[in-house]
Amino acid sequence: MSEKPLAAYVHIPFCSHICYYCDFAKVLMEGQPVDDYIDALIAEYQAYDIKELKTLYIGGGTPTVLSAQQLDKLLSKLTEHLNLEVLEEFTVEANPGDLSEEIIEVLAQSKVNRISLGVQTFDNKLLKKIGRTHTEAQVYESIKKLRNAGFENITIDLIYALPNQTMDMVKTDVEKFLALNLPHVALYSLILEDHTVFMNRQRRGLLRLPNEDKNADMYEYIMDILAQNGYNHYEVSNFGKSGFESQHNLTYWDNAEYYGVGAGASGYLEGIRYKNHGPVHHYLEATNKRVSEEVLSKKSKIEEEMFLGLRKKTGVSVTKFESKFSLSFEELYGKQVQTLINQGLLYDDHEQIRMTDKGFELGNNVFEAFLLESGEF
Numbered sequence: 001m002s003e004k005p006l007a008a009y010v011h012i013p014f015c016s017h018i019c020y021y022c023d024f025a026k027v028l029m030e031g032q033p034v035d036d037y038i039d040a041l042i043a044e045y046q047a048y049d050i051k052e053l054k055t056l057y058i059g060g061g062t063p064t065v066l067s068a069q070q071l072d073k074l075l076s077k078l079t080e081h082l083n084l085e086v087l088e089e090f091t092v093e094a095n096p097g098d099l100s101e102e103i104i105e106v107l108a109q110s111k112v113n114r115i116s117l118g119v120q121t122f123d124n125k126l127l128k129k130i131g132r133t134h135t136e137a138q139v140y141e142s143i144k145k146l147r148n149a150g151f152e153n154i155t156i157d158l159i160y161a162l163p164n165q166t167m168d169m170v171k172t173d174v175e176k177f178l179a180l181n182l183p184h185v186a187l188y189s190l191i192l193e194d195h196t197v198f199m200n201r202q203r204r205g206l207l208r209l210p211n212e213d214k215n216a217d218m219y220e221y222i223m224d225i226l227a228q229n230g231y232n233h234y235e236v237s238n239f240g241k242s243g244f245e246s247q248h249n250l251t252y253w254d255n256a257e258y259y260g261v262g263a264g265a266s267g268y269l270e271g272i273r274y275k276n277h278g279p280v281h282h283y284l285e286a287t288n289k290r291v292s293e294e295v296l297s298k299k300s301k302i303e304e305e306m307f308l309g310l311r312k313k314t315g316v317s318v319t320k321f322e323s324k325f326s327l328s329f330e331e332l333y334g335k336q337v338q339t340l341i342n343q344g345l346l347y348d349d350h351e352q353i354r355m356t357d358k359g360f361e362l363g364n365n366v367f368e369a370f371l372l373e374s375g376e377f
């Protein structure tokens with residue numbers, strides 16, 4: 001059987017407030033059995049008997065809404081049996097509003113070496129309109145405190161194409177990011193998700209979103225200005241200075257296996273993609289934490305290799321593809337690749353299949369071309 005994965009994702013589903021756009025696995029923290037949850041999470045993690053990880057990622061929800069004691073316990077239990085020489089990247093997601101001195105102290109004392117801050121925008125009015133509770137000033141304060149505590153590898157998440165957001169507002173956000181001189185940023189175009197306040201407003205005709213052209217202009221602007229400032233656009237939404245690309249997220253895009261632990265977490269182990277129970281009570285009560293499992297067919301594995309790999313600037317290596325699947329890339333996808341090259345969506349490079357900037361913009365059109373007929377495998 002294959003070697004053990006070297007990446008693990010751990011999910012903390014609690015938030016102090018719910019943002020109007022968010023459909024990730026999360027719940028308001030108040031009244032939740034948080035201590036029981038942490039115990040169950042640690043038990044699930046320990047059952048895998050993990051000795052080596054290159055990357056560990058604690059996401060949410062909001063990991064930093066835990067108390068300092070809860071976070072401390074979690075961080076030490078996760079690393080207790082790990083060979084720390086192997087661990088390269090240990091990320092914790094944080095919200096600027098709830099990074100107290102105690103929490104920063106716990107993070108600084110731990111093995112965590114990367115912080116991902118959910119900034120979304122620097123515009124105070126817009127922050128309110130999207131249901132965030134922090135302010136621009138709190139972002140600067142959090143970053144200052146994190147730097148003082150010794151953190152250098154700090155990334156922020158920003159969202160663009162927000163309701164009523166203009167190009168000038170996007171420019172201001174990116175300029176404010178640049179002024180911070182951070183090594184990494186993820187910039188997501190707003191996705192309207194079901195079960196969110198925004199979707200509800202949209203259905204009632206109350207949401208004014210930038211149209212597709214505006215959205216594309218914003219993305220082009222973002223790509224240009226970040227490249228000019230030395231950020232490598234290494235994945236559709238991710239930009240980093242050299243050496244600061246997220247190793248954990250690259251595991252996903254490299255289509256490698258990883259552990260997923262906690263309510264609503266997904267994992268990929270021994271050829272099986274699985275998802276855990278989402279609602280905290282279901283997760284706590286279930287003996288088997290997984291709510292669904294999919295044994296991947298060869299067809300799905302090939303498609304995923306393409307969809308995930310193409311998200312990266314380096315794309316998909318034909319040699320690696322052929323040795324992994326023991327088949328000819330040219331026979332399987334030669335025609336599709338040529339059409340996409342003619343449309344300016346892929347580079348004309350027969351070893352590394354990579355998207356152009358236009359391809360990045362129209363990602364879904366590119367991915368679609370790599371879907372296979374059911375009868376093919």
Ligand SMILES: C[S@@+](CC[C@H](N)C(=O)[O-])C[C@H]1O[C@@H](n2cnc3c(N)ncnc32)[C@H](O)[C@@H]1O
Pocket residue numbers: 021022023024059060061062063093094095117118119120157158159188189190191192193
């Ligand atoms: C699930 S959140 C968890 C991290 C943390 N709680 C926070 O809010 O920053 C991870 C990131 O996903 C992005 N995100 C969530 N919902 C989104 C949406 N509907 N469209 C685009 N990006 C979204 C946000 O940038 C957010 O920072």
Ligand SMILES: C[S@@+](CC[C@H](N)C(=O)[O-])C[C@H]1O[C@@H](n2cnc3c(N)ncnc32)[C@H](O)[C@@H]1O
Pocket residue numbers: 009011024025059060061091093116155156157186238246249259260264265266267
């Ligand atoms: C949208 S990405 C943001 C990554 C961040 N910008 C960075 O570069 O580190 C992170 C979010 O994806 C979700 N996520 C990531 N890996 C996951 C997994 N294995 N299972 C479930 N959710 C996951 C979590 O909600 C997490 O907050």
Ligand code: SF4
Pocket residue numbers: 014015017018019022023024026060061062095118
């Ligand atoms: S964006 Fe982050 S803080 Fe907001 S609801 Fe989603 S997980 Fe919670």
